[in-house]
Amino acid sequence: MKVGNARRNMDPDFSELDAALDDRDLDGYLIDADSTEADQYYLSGFDAPDPFLTLYDGEVHLLFSRSLEYGRANKEARADTVERYVDFGYQSKVEEYGPREAVSRVIAAFLDSYDVESIAAPPRFPLSTADRLRDRGVTVESDDESVITELRATKTDEEIEHIETAQRANEAAMAAAEELLRESRTAAKGQLLYDGERLTSERIKEEIEVTLLGHGCALDETIVACGSDAADPHDRGSGPLRAGEPIIVDIFPQHKASKYHADMTRTFVVGEPDETVAEWYELTARAHAAALDAIEPGATGAEVHDAVCDVYEEAGQPTLRSDESTETGFIHSTGHGVGLDVHELPRVAPNGGVLEPGHVVTVEPGLYDPEVGGVRIEDFVVVTEDGYENLTEYPKELVV
Template identity: 65%
Template sequence: MEPDFSRLTEFLGDDFDGYLISADGSDSNQLYLSGFDAPDPYVTLFTPDETALLVSALEYGRAKKESRADTVSRLADYDYRQKYTEYGPTVGKAKAIAEFLADHGVETLATPADFPLGLADSLRDEGVAVDAETDDVLTKIRAVKSDEEVEHIHAAQKANEASMQAAEDLIRAADVADDGTLHYEGEPLTSERVKEEIEITLLRHGCALDETIVACGADAADPHDRGSGPLSADEAIIVDIFPRDKETKYNGDMTRTFVKGEPTEAVREWFDLTEEAFHAALDAIEPGATGEDVHDAVCDVYEAAGENTLRANPTAETGFIHSTGHGVGLDVHELPSVSQAGEELEPGHVITIEPGLYDPEIGGVRIEDLVVVTEDGYENLTDYPVELVVE
């Protein structure tokens, strides 16, 4: 994949000679700009003429083979070990980078807003002009996905569907104990046990995650409560899975709400209302619409039914208390925002649609699919039924 960095070149204009990132491969902007993943920090320099890497000797051979850089240099080429011994890690590294920049004709730099402050100050001491940009230029470029990136995300979502099926099957197979908790193979069925099944399934499909949400009852009333302990019958169980493909590094994201047994009247009403809001959001997606437009469509449905929203009440603690969605790519949360601050949607934006309602006295309900904005609307990258009761 060769990203189009013309917007980055345009951003640099006459103000900057280059754009510099110093981070490891877990930084998505670093990974995207360099095309290289390494566990230790390395330097990527972008100029309108080339992309150049400065890496440790350990990563030099692999960077030459795997990165999309035009040139790869070693810290050793700039006597980094001697500079480290004489000046310490930060100043020594800055001196090596300054020489690297000089070799590429760079005197003025733009960096991400989170560029290391100590390194920036030390580069300035070496005569390099460094300005942290706050336009999120790379994250905005990353937000518009190529067809190849959409396929990567779609593949992660297919793995996600398999893990959601594994979770649902486990809940379906559970028995209801006398105390109302769910049991599976003679043991209490816990949030932790369902998460384990999700993680094992994802690993078999080449994906992994650091954590997921399996939250039941009052736990589900907090949108980001991961959930813990025994699951119960007749209560809503929110399952929210957001895996990352281990090879491509692209993410998926999906949420379903299940009830084993008989949902309360309130949960049933909330589920039907949330499904209506979900479809209203999908109907609002088209190029030129904004994330705010899509969010408003959800709020309109909820508010018409008398439910709280943050749009109507910014201090609400129950009801619809989060945004409608977010971008997904190399990060599971990235641009564009589908919220009151949501910007214009473009073809290639991959976004979640995830309305929900929450109250500790009732529990929580959320439905989430992952879609890509197209020239004439959207394509849903999720193929999984939306059904409340697990029988």
């Protein structure tokens, strides 16, 4: 059973945004970004590669600098109004004031046309736009609570379906990667060979990428890291892969049609793992299970993270909790939200807040040491009314 809190089907529910603006006595919320900024895509419902403005004042109003996106926005966007700079006399303002001041006057006129004199803006709102609007008498406050980012943390049924679609693609890609490892053979010095050639990180990444493409997903990066590469949690990995060493495969694709992500990590050893790696894997599996056990509505991300640290520290492994400057052991947080961004709220980390039904979070404990390599196991789950549902349907087996 899925979470029962589907509060919207097609359109987001912005009532918490209304409340936040009321609380702060501000007229509107303004975003100036392209749609790779997830808050922009979420608020505007429009996908564009170049920055545009979205004003929320109870309705959604889009403003484009150029005519280029205007026609498409009229067709595709969920906005109440779509306008262009030229609709606010851009060209004559350029002649009178020059291009830079013309833009600030156009944006001010756009706000004024909706009687908006004061706005909240996301923490990463462009400084230049803010300073220009302030120069024109508009109150601009940084929304350090990131209210839209907070809204995005809680997923509807429809969003969870998008994430599951991405995850099924992810599992197909992981299976393709594992298959290459399984079908490789071991040559001199532990070097893996596939189809007569040295099996490399790059070769497996290509297999992953082609599989994901065939499933409608894109991705910027994949991690396939072996040996000392794997000891650095965000090293993407490169070069030949070897038997007996842990190989971390971390895949986090974006489904292109919906823009939602999935995120999963497995660690594989071809052949016989050494004793330390086998111990680390067993310990990490226990830490993983402890974290999942801790997930329920009302628990905090900090408590889930602590459950992982407890398991590791009891086994004598360093963590950032026991030593904030350690570079070996458990040297990252337990997890993060997944949605339009691959890293989003809530945090499953020190300071991580209360988990609520509809939150989608990764659980990814791991251990790292350049002398040994790295081990990480990552599933991701949706918090339900009475616990969680694991969205990951991929086995966890170290040895292939």
